[in-house]
Amino acid sequence: MKLSEKKNSNFTPHPETEGTIKAVLVDVTELKKRMTQYGEKDEFRLVFETEVMDEENDRRFCIWSRGYTPSLNEKAALRKDLKKLMGRDLTSLELDEFDLEALIGHGVKLIIQHETKDDRTYANISFMSPDRDKTTLKPSGKYTRIRDREVDGATQQSEEKSEDPSWELVQVHIGKYKGKLLGEVDEAGVATLIEKWLPKAVADGKPEDAALAAALTELSALIGGDDY
Numbered sequence: 069m070k071l072s073e074k075k076n077s078n079f080t081p082h083p084e085t086e087g088t089i090k091a092v093l094v095d096v097t098e099l100k101k102r103m104t105q106y107g108e109k110d111e112f113r114l115v116f117e118t119e120v121m122d123e124e125n126d127r128r129f130c131i132w133s134r135g136y137t138p139s140l141n142e143k144a145a146l147r148k149d150l151k152k153l154m155g156r157d158l159t160s161l162e163l164d165e166f167d168l169e170a171l172i173g174h175g176v177k178l179i180i181q182h183e184t185k186d187d188r189t190y191a192n193i194s195f196m197s198p199d200r201d202k203t204t205l206k207p208s209g210k211y212t213r214i215r216d217r218e219v220d221g222a223t224q225q226s227e228e229k230s231e232d233p234s235w236e237l238v239q240v241h242i243g244k245y246k247g248k249l250l251g252e253v254d255e256a257g258v259a260t261l262i263e264k265w266l267p268k269a270v271a272d273g274k275p276e277d278a279a280l281a282a283a284l285t286e287l288s289a290l291i292g293g294d295d296y
Contacts, residue, residue: 082180088179092174093173094116099111114136115131117205175205237249258287
């Protein structure tokens, strides 16, 4: 889906960095279905809080990693990036069972670069390594893990601004686009969902519609539509 950048978009990418910056791993997201060039796969992301301040929101910036499939195969992206983050390869025991949760709070150094795609700027991690300094960055406490934002089966709206492209990964469960990710639906289809389906879904408040309704509400704001 291609969208034009709007002035009222609240998407603020992490600033580019000239060199390495300190960061700390603050989240390992839950698995989500995502359509890739190799078909539908389960993916998760790592979330890092960096030392760079978002002065407008009085908090540190966060940045999301690329998507990973849950594989420790030597050719898997996760295995390669874990080696970078830890400064070593996994041991034979870790290959038998590795708990990613153990990395929460792990200090790292990152380099952030920008990429423009479909008239929108994204921040990407171009370099990562363990932080071997005596003093590493600690979590500020202002980031809430995604799994902890769940309230009665619906996603609690967070005050924080992030780079997590959550609306793109929400699966459409109604109409002609059923089974597709919202990011795969064309602009006309999204407009129809926002105009025709969203108002009724918000009014009805059905739990099964909560995720898609939230994603469409977010997307409506991004493209300058009405608020629901």
